[in-house]
Ligand SMILES: Nc1ncnc2c1ncn2[C@@H]1O[C@H](COP(=O)(O)OP(=O)(O)OP(=O)(O)O)[C@@H](O)[C@H]1O
């Protein structure tokens with residue numbers, strides 16, 4: 001007997017050990033349940049983390065835009081009649097009013113990490129006979145590359161943006177039959193034209209984007225788009241990515257700008273995550289319940305099988321409370337041991353699936369995230385489930401009439 | 409203090425009280441047991457011997473009447489007090505289901521002390537070893553309960569009953585399942601303990617030959633003590 005274990009633990013362990021097959025099978029059942037939960041939770045967290053990482057390195061977390069231009073009909077003054085239909089005006093590309101002031105305000109906010117003014121506009125790129133309409137982003141590379149990790153996505157050339165450079169998507173390069181070092185004719189709607197040299201090709205992971213993306217220096221783009229000194233968006237990153245929507249709303253309320261967070265622009269993704277999480281919670285709940293019922297069933301049978309032992313223990317002075325605890329400890333131990341095996345099984349399945357499941361391009365489907373907290377949390381939950389499940393059998397054991405039990 | 413360890417006054421016991429099947433099994437039992445006395449309880453099957461023993465052993469409560477153990481009236485005691493008194497003053501030897509099969513012989517003997525103290529200790533283990541030696545089973549201390557003969561198990565059960573150094577040992581047909589040689593050994597063991605340490609014994613038996621070797625014989629017939 002272990003000197004450090006109290007009576008209840010010693011007896012609980014012995015009862016479980018003597019119950020051999022019963023114990024092994026129920027621990028197997030608990031393990032499978034725990035493994036499912038661990039595997040599912042970790043994979044979901046991985047997929048989510050992967051997506052978030054992708055989004056956050058290819059999109060600004062908050063983007064400030066010039067507010068919508070609205071038609072202001074004349075109010076019914078004397079002799080004027082309001083048109084019942086107010087047509088939405090076509091949106092001109094206009095600069096954010098007083099953007100340097102807004103930028104410095106943003107930089108002063110403690111939640112904000114990086115601020116980068118950007119100009120966006122449509123241009124036509126022409127090379128020989130080929131021409132494509134693309135979105136030109138005029139950026140300040142120093143700050144912008146900290147928001148959108150263009151250098152990470154460069155597949156040829158380099159992420160250099162002097163006033164004569166342009167970085168384009170790889171699909172666009174294919175369409176134009178151009179490569180690094182080639183010159184492109186870039187023409188704005190106004191007719192302004194510049195000749196820029198391809199300094200790098202980027203692969204942003206999406207064919208449509210790769211066909212339309214192009215980056216130039218801020219000043220180059222400003223002069224091409226005919227907005228000297230103007231910017232159309234201010235891109236930002238923040239310290240807490242999940243607070244982005246809150247921060248965006250505060251900015252919008254305090255300034256004459258529209259602020260979009262990545263959370264809003266990727267609302268679909270978050271809806272999907274929500275749905276996933278609801279499903280996940282339901283699965284957890286039902287797995288937990290079936291584990292609990294399994295433990296309870298095994299212990300109820302054990303109480304009946306051991307009624308004579310319980311009677312003898314009671315006859316030698318064991319209190320109801322001690323008997324109760326002997327069975328509670330059994331439940332808790334089953335849950336805990338099951339969770340250890342289950343966590344190991346879940347982790348093994350994750351490692352295996354991580355190695356086997358690949359995306360179309362051969363990269364990992366989800367990053368392997370084995371957080372210690374997930375295992376601790378699961379073990380704790382399984383132990384508590386075991387304790388709760390043991391409640392009814394334990395009470396039954398404690399209430400057993402020793403006379404009946406001994407006569408058996 | 410009176411010299412008796414146990415006193416029953418007009419103890420009645422009915423089963424299924426309040427139900428149509430209500431039956432009174434014991435009808436006003438008066439009984440006294442002195443310190444150090446070795447009493448044999450005899451009687452035909454179904455006469456109420458086990459019922460009486462369960463009441464004396466505080467496993468069951470009388471329907472009416474008084475049960476006084478070591479000068480304490482047990483009627484007003486709660487379950488916790490009763491359990492404590494039982495653990496400290498009474499040892500049991502049963503006919504069936506002698507030992508707890510999940511434990512070894514030594515551990516079975518340690519059990520009552522473990523239940524009382526909460527944790528095992530070298531002292532408890534040493535006492536268990538001494539008791540096993542006393543019943544002549546030191547060689548079997550590490551055996552699981554099921555790996556011993558019936559007579560050996562019953563001797564372990566006697567050692568266990570003595571673990572808490574009780575004032576009274578209740579034995580309900582402890583030799584009923586044993587061959588006559590083992591039965592004799594178990595009986596002699598109890599008699600020896602009784603002589604050496606003055607522990608009182610209340611022994612239910614159908615064996616007239618053994619009963620005659622006790623200090624006193626009482627016969628229960630139909631829930632009454634026969635003169
Ligand atoms: N829980 C119970 N409910 C109803 N009747 C009971 C109960 N326990 C015992 N009895 C009845 O009480 C009577 C006495 O039983 P008890 O077991 O005390 O007899 P006994 O003298 O020990 O017999 P034996 O020598 O066969 O062991 C019997 O008629 C029995 O049927």
Ligand SMILES: [Mg+2]
Nearest residue numbers: 457458459580
């Ligand atoms: Mg009987």
